[in-house]
Amino acid sequence: MVMEPTVAIETLSLNKTFGGVVAASNVNFKVLSGEFRCMIGPNGAGKSTLFAMLCGIETADSGQIFVFGQDVTHTQAFKRVRLGVGLTFQTNRAFHALSVRENLAIPQASARLENKEVGQARLEFALDAFGLDPNDEIKAAELSHNQLQWLEIAMVLVGYPNLILLDEPAAGMASEETLRTAKVLKHLNSTGLTTVVVEHDMAFVKDAAQTVTVLHQGKIFAEGSVADIIAHEDVRRIYLGRA
C-alpha cells in the first residue's frame, strides 16, 4: 500500500491587495511534506507577500491557509511557529546587538519538544556546515553578511521546525557561498525538513529545487520541475529572458 504524502502547506483561493496593488490573486498553493520547493518571479510578483501570509505577518483578504492540515488562516504568527513553521526574512534580522550565543539561545525556550532529536541533529549539522560556533560571544553585528544569513537560518532551526520558509537566503552571497548554502539546505531537506525558498539566483534553484513555482502579478503563473520551468516559453519571456 502506498502512503499518501501529507500536505505541509496549502492555500485555497488566497487574495491580498494593498490599496490598488494586487499582491495575491486566487492563489492555490500546495507543498507536500519533505519537498524542496523554490519560488521565483519578477520583483513585485507577490512572493514575499505570500510568505508573509503563510507565517501570519500579513492577513489575507480572503481565502484559507492550512499548515499540516490545520486551518491557520486566523492563527497568530507565534502560534504558527509552534506548529512547526520557521521563517527567515529577505533582509537579515538576526539580533545585531546580541552575541552569536545569545542569538541561538533565544529560540531555545520556545523550541518544539516533539521534534527534538531530529531537530537537534539538523541544527548541529547546519552550525558545523556554516562554521558557526554556538558558544561564540562575538556580537552578530560584527559578522560578515554571509555569516549573518547563516546565523538566521540556524536560529530558525533551533526551534526544531518541520517546515522552513526562506526568503532569498543566498541574497548578496558570492557563487561559492550560494552553492554552500544550497548544499546545506539540500541536506536538511533530505532529513525530511520541508523547505520552501524564494530565490532569484537560478544557479541555486537549479541545484536545490525539486519543484519550482513561478509567481507573476500575484498569481501562480507556472509550476513544475526545474527543467520544465526553464523550458517554459512564457516563463522565459516574463522572468528568465529569452535565450
Next chain:
Amino acid sequence: MRTFVGLISGGADIGRTRLFWISFGVVVLLFLLYPTQASAFRVSNVSFYLLNIPLGLGMALLWGYCGVLSFGHVAYFGVAGYTYGVIAGNMSGNPFGPLAGVAGGLLASMFVAGVFGYFVFYARVQKWIIPILTLVLTLLLETFLGQTAGYQWRVGSVLLGGYNGMTGIPWFQVGGFVFEGYSFYYLCLLLVLACYFGLRMLVNSNFGQVIVAIREDELRTELLGYDIRARQWVVFVLSAALAGLSGLLYVQWGNYITPSQVGLLQAALPVIWTAVGGTTSLLAVAISAFALNWITFTLSSQGNQYAMVIIGGLLVATMVFFPRGIVVMVAERLGRLMTRRAAPPRQP
C-alpha cells in the same frame, strides 16, 4: 548555586569582574555604616534618594531592556501611595494596617498597570504612541486627584485632600515594630538591594534575553515562537510594581502625598534618571537615580529655584556628549583601560 551565580554575574548589566564585586561590597558596607556617622536628618535624606531607585530600575527594565518608553510611570507610584494612605489610615491603630496598606498599594498599582497595559500591548499600539498614552494617564490622575478637595472626597475616614494632598499617612510597621528614622533607612537599603539583584537575575535569564530580543526586533522575536505582547505586558506590570514600591516608601518616608507627585514634572524624572545613567544598565540607572535625587534635593533645599533647569541641562548634555548614558560610557572606558593594563606588553 552555579545557576544563581551565573544569573547574578551574567553580561546583561555592567560589572562582572572580581574588582567590581569587591568595590560593590565596599559601597554596600559604607551604606550600612553611614547611619553610625551621620545625623538623623542626613540619614532621612539618603533614605529619600534610595527610595526612588526601584522606580528608576523599573524604568530601566521597561525602556532600556524591553524598549517600551513609559512617560507616566509615576501614575503607579501615586496609585500605590494613595492606596497605602487610604488602607493604613483607615486601619489606624491596627499594627498590621500598614502591612495591609503595602499589599493593597502594590496590588492596586499592578492592577491599574495590568488593565492599561493589556489594552496597549494586546491592541498592538505602535511604540511611539505609548509614551503619549502613559503621560495622558498620569496627567488624568493628577487632574482627578487635584479636584478631590472637600469633605465629600474621603474614603472611610481618610480625606484625599485635593491639591493639598493626603497627610498623616502612617509609618510602615510590622506588628509592633515601626520603621522610622534609621530602621526605615535600612529597610530602603535592603529593598533596593533586593530589587537590584532580583532584576539582575531576571535580565540575565532566558526571559531577560527574550525581552532584549523584543527591543531589538519584535517581529523576528515573534517569529521565533514568542507571544511578545504577553512578555511586554509582564514587564510593564513588573515595572509598575517597582514604581508602586517607590510610591509606598515615599509616603512612609514623608507621611504625605500630593497630586504633584503624579504630575508632568515628576513624570519626567525617571526618564531623565534612566537616560542620564544609561538605559541598558540597571546599575547605571540606580547610580543615576541616587545621584540626581541627591543633586535635586540639595539644590532645592538650598533655595535654588533652578534645580529642575539644571537637571534638564544635564539631560541635554548627556544626549549630546554621552548618548548611551554617563555611567555606562564611563564604565565602558574604565573597562577598556583595565583590559589594556592587564594585557601583556606587545613584543617589539
